[in-house]
Amino acid sequence: MxxxxxxxxxxxxxxxxxxxxxxxxxxxxxxxxxxxxxxxxxxxxxxxxxxxxxxxxxxxxxxxxxxxxxxxxxxxxxxxxxxxxxxxxxxxxxxxxxxxxxxxxxxxxxxxxxxxxxxxxxxxxxxxxxxxxxxxxxxxxxxxxxxxxxxKTKFSVGEAVKITEGPFADFLGSVETIDEQKGKIKVLVSIFDRETPVELDFLQVKKL
Structure with a gap:
């Protein structure tokens, strides 16, 4: 496709x-x-x-x-x-x-x-x-x-955040992209020694 x-x-x-x-x-x-x-x-x-x-x-x-x-x-x-x-x-x-x-x-x-x-x-x-x-x-x-x-979000690209919900709860990462239309945020987290993008809802992350 x-x-x-x-x-x-x-x-x-x-x-x-x-x-x-x-x-x-x-x-x-x-x-x-x-x-x-x-x-x-x-x-x-x-x-x-x-x-x-x-x-x-x-x-x-x-x-x-x-x-x-x-x-x-x-x-x-x-x-x-x-x-x-x-x-x-x-x-x-x-x-x-x-x-x-x-x-x-x-x-x-x-x-x-x-x-x-x-x-x-x-x-x-x-x-x-x-x-x-x-x-x-x-x-x-x-x-x-x-x-x-x-x-409407106060997050900005490159900002350090903490994931609060889901399988990656308590992981730290940095904001890669923000989709205000869908209320989604993509966070780069270190998983298995690799930077991996994780898509989350605004409610699932907070500022450090």
Whole structure:
């Protein structure tokens, strides 16, 4: 089976991925292209993004500028973290300290956004806000829409660790590779006087 795989050309191997990626991009791009306004990036204090988003939504409603400011998002993704030896899902902000706003920029909409409590400024050259491209927005949307949760680990390649579970419990080794998507870590351990890679779950190792 391995021999058949190696006989494929790079173009043949890449074709399904390219086609799948194009299909995945179509609905995102169509949605963006049919919307009014442009996307701008606001800066706020890290950790206060959702509060600022709520503040801005309230101002938009109270001032009646829904026809000028359309969408506000704080991009997040779901990750899996290890807490007290157990896996737990949680939301992580993709761009801490930043908020994305789709709006028709004019003096009125700029003033509404800029004077909202918690907004420290627009991202742009000088005093003029600079919109981000549709391509950048599409990339962000695809990233946050990924279905499979990502593990978050504090391990790093080359770091010394101790195996805590399984047949190699109490063995010491060094991290060779980390697969955050699957929550797996490959550790080099000395077995029979040879460096042998062992694949483990994040929960099966700890830092020294």
């Amino acid at each position: 391995a021999d058949e795989t190696t006989t494929k050309t790079d173009d043949q191997a890449a074709k399904p991925d390219v086609e799948n990626q194009k299909q995945a991009e179509q609905p995102v791009k169509a949605t963006i292209d049919t919307k009014h306004g442009k996307w701008y990036v606001l800066h706020s204090q890290t950790g206060h993004e959702n509060r600022v988003k709520n503040n801005l939504e309230q101002r938009i409603n109270s001032l009646g500028v829904q026809d000028k400011i359309f969408d506000i998002i704080v991009p997040t993704r779901e990750i899996v973290v290890i807490k007290k030896g157990k896996k737990a899902k949680q939301k992580e902000k993709v761009f801490p300290g930043y908020i994305f706003v789709r709006m028709e920029l004019n003096d009125e909409s700029w003033l509404v956004v800029r004077t909202t409590e918690g907004v420290t400024g627009f991202i742009g050259a000088g005093l003029k806000p600079t919109p981000i491209s549709d391509k950048e927005v599409q990339a962000i949307m695809r990233f946050v829409q990924q279905e499979q949760p990502k593990f």
